[in-house]
Amino acid sequence: MKRREQSQTEQLRQALAEREAQLQEARSRLAAVxxxxxxxxxxxxxxxxxxxxRSLVKLPRDLYRLWRRSGTTRHTERRRPGAEPVRSFDAERQEARLLTGVVGGREDLLVVATVVGPAIQQAIDPYVRTVPLRPHDAQIVMDGVDVDLVLVSSSAAAPGxxxxxxxxxxxxxxxxALHWVLxxxxxxxxxxVLLDDAPAPPALRELGFDRVHDGDAGVPLHQFNPVAADLVRGPEAVYVRSGAGDRVPDLLTDLGAGVTDVDAPDLADALRAANVAVIPGSGPDHERVRRRAWACGAHVVAHADPARTGGEDLAVSVPRLRAAVPSSAEQRTMLRQVFFDAATPVRLAEILDGLDLATDTPGAELPLRGRSVAVLADPAGEAEADQLADDLLGATLRxxxxxxxxxxxxxxxxxxLRAEGVTVRSARFSAPDTPEELTRDGDRPRIGALGTDGWAALAERATAPWAYPWTGRVGADRLADLVCAAECSGADAVGAPASDGTGDTGGDARGQGFFDRARTGGTQYVFVSAVTPELARTPLLRRGWNPxxxxxxxxxxxxxxxxxGTAPGGGADGSAHSAADASTGAVG
Structure with a gap:
């Protein structure tokens, strides 16, 4: 039993014992009275x-009898000497704990007590199990839950x-109340840990944090992603203001650019709808908005103070980038760089790195657990085994x-592969030995050269949440792109669109996918009714169903x-990624 589950059991057992002791105490006091x-x-x-x-005549006699018995009153009905003393305040707190509905967390997620702003809360929710604290119940919740981390953000101090x-x-x-929590x-x-992501009273930093992280929780790809971007209608250029009081450059107004704020609820849709985003040239919002624009597939133009810009630079760059639709390679490269460097799981791993967590907590790699992939393969001989090793060791996401x-x-x-540090597991296949089994195996749907039963047998041995059925040579970035697409969309399986025999590959009615706004054909990041699975949740493959x-x-x-292929210059800022380990997220 895990430590936090055992702690919950002990607390509930203690609460039950206190209820029984309180009931016995009440009975004893009632009998005594x-x-x-x-x-x-x-x-x-x-x-x-x-x-x-008549009663006045009997009253002296009754009072005399009561006086005679007053010295022989029995005390056996009082509370047992060995019983626990009843503490009413603690009893009320135990009842409040039961009313909070907080239970033990999942083994693959950290349990984090949070005092954060709404944007941080939405960003980290898929990657950790949050226990929000409020001023009126912070002590009750902290006493009733065994958490692994306390996370506070400066944005929690915002008005409202x-x-x-x-x-x-x-x-x-x-x-x-917050000081008591710490x-x-x-x-x-x-x-x-304190995330210093917004202006806050200076005394907040002095409350006693083990670590103060300058910045936010990274880019939440489940919010900022290119999925269904072709369904979002809007101007081809958007101006992202740091605040509602910022003046919009006259040039952008003349070009018909849209306007949004860095903290607007529809920021993701505004970035998805645009080919180019004009963002603050400096300050705390520059890097944050730039990464989010990349994740949504928009080119970025940084601008200085509009009062000093004069419009010359924007007059050249904005029309050029607005007319140049981002290519598929550019979009993939920008999104991939955010996935490796600035996504929320990566940022959480950086924040947790080096913290003194409990001995039974996996630690900094736990937020990246959702990116772990088990490659399922059935190489036919030494040549295919060598090809498998070359593909996996050269992949950007190992x-x-x-x-x-x-x-x-x-x-x-x-x-x-084993010598390079990759965990290798083996599975036993049961060979068919009857005509019925031979016939049934021949009718099974196949993914590559292996039937669904074979993939299910391999998936039974896998421990990672995702499985990749290897069917042949694959590009260095393909596995990273598949895992990134799954993190962006929350899909159960990702793969190439499967044809239904009519030539329909699952694209939209206009024959235009996200990366093909110029109607060049192809389908990217689109939910469909059937795919040829390349990446799927491991429990789904274990069922052996027909895809x-x-x-x-x-x-x-x-x-x-x-x-x-890869966009010119490698990364979105001219960098190129080397292999990254899915268990740590480190790029090296």
Whole structure:
């Protein structure tokens, strides 16, 4: 049993014991009150007052008997000496814990107590299990949950939020509640991190954090991505303001550029609809907006203060980039760079790196667990095994593990993978030995040269959340693009669009995909009803279903177009990526 689950069980057991002790205490006190001399005297006087005739005659005798028995009162009905003392305040807190609905977390996610702004909360939700704290219940929740990390952001102090102005000496109650949370975390050995992503009272930094990170939580690709961008209508250029009071350059107004703010709820749609985004040339918003524009597939033009720009630079760059539709290679390269360098799981791993987490917590690599891929392969001989090793060792995103049949585990190429540090697992295939099994195996749908039952047998040995059925040579960036597409879309399977026999590949009715705004053909990042699976969730492959039925069984399928090479200059800023390990996200 995990530490946090055991802690929850112990807390509930203690709460039950306290309830029983409280009930026993109440019964003892009620019996003591009912048997007390004071109550008996009161009853006798009340009866005499109600019936003065006969009761007044009996009253002296009743009072004398009560006096005689007052010295022999039994105390056996009182609380047992060995019982736990009832603490009403603690009992109320235990009941409040049960009402919060907080339960043990999943093993593959960190449990994080959060005091963050809404943008940070939405960004980290898919990658950690958050336990939001509010000023009125922070102590109750912290006492009732075993968390791995306390995460606070400066944006939580923004006006209008539950923690507005926290850290300001004028807001003593909220500052005291957060200070108590940090002291409780320090006493339990839980690290506390501050994301300094927005202006906040200076005293917030001085509350006692183990680490202060300058910046936000990275680019949440599940919000900023190119999926369904061809459905978003808008101007080809958009001006991103740092604030609502910023003046829009006259040139952009004349060009018909759209206007949005860096904190606008529709920022992702505005960037997806544009070919070029004009962003602040400096300041804290420059890098943040630039990465988000890349993720949405827009060229970026940085501008200085509009009052000093004069419009000359924008007059040249904006019309040129607005007319130049980003190519497929450029779009893929920009998105891939954000995926490796600035996505939210990568940023969380950087923040957690070096923190003193609990001994049973996997640590900084846990937010990147969702990118782990198991490559399933059935090489027919030494040549295919060598090709498999060349493909995987040269990939920009290296798989976490490789699963092969037991007979192929001794091939030189597979041994080379093991020598390079890739985990290799083997699976046993049961050979058909009856005519019925031979016939049934021949009718099974196939992915490449292997039937669905074979892929299911390999997937049973995989431990990564994603599985990649290797069917032949693949480009160096293909695996990274597939995992990136899955992270952007939340799809259950990603692959090439499968034809239904009518020539329809699942694109939209206009025959135009996202990367093909100029109607050059092809389909990119489009949800379809059938794909030839290249990357799928491991539990889905374990079922052995026909891929043509996945959509009808409730799976979300994303079509990803073929590779188009690398954009000139490598990365979006002229850089090029080398191999990255999916277990750590490190680029080296």
């Amino acid at each position: 009912e048997g007390s001399t004071s109550l008996q005297v009161g009853r006798a006087l009340t009866a005499a007052a109600k019936r003065p005739g 939020s539950p923690w507005a102005h926290v850290g300001d000496p004028a807001v003593v109650d909220r500052t005291r 002291e409780s975390a320090a006493a339990r050995g839980i690290p506390a 798989p976490t593990e490789v699963v092969v049949p037991g007979a192929a585990a001794r091939l030189p190429g597979v041994q080379r 043509a039925e996945w959509n009808r069984r409730g799976s979300r399928l994303l079509a990803l177009g073929p590779d188009h």
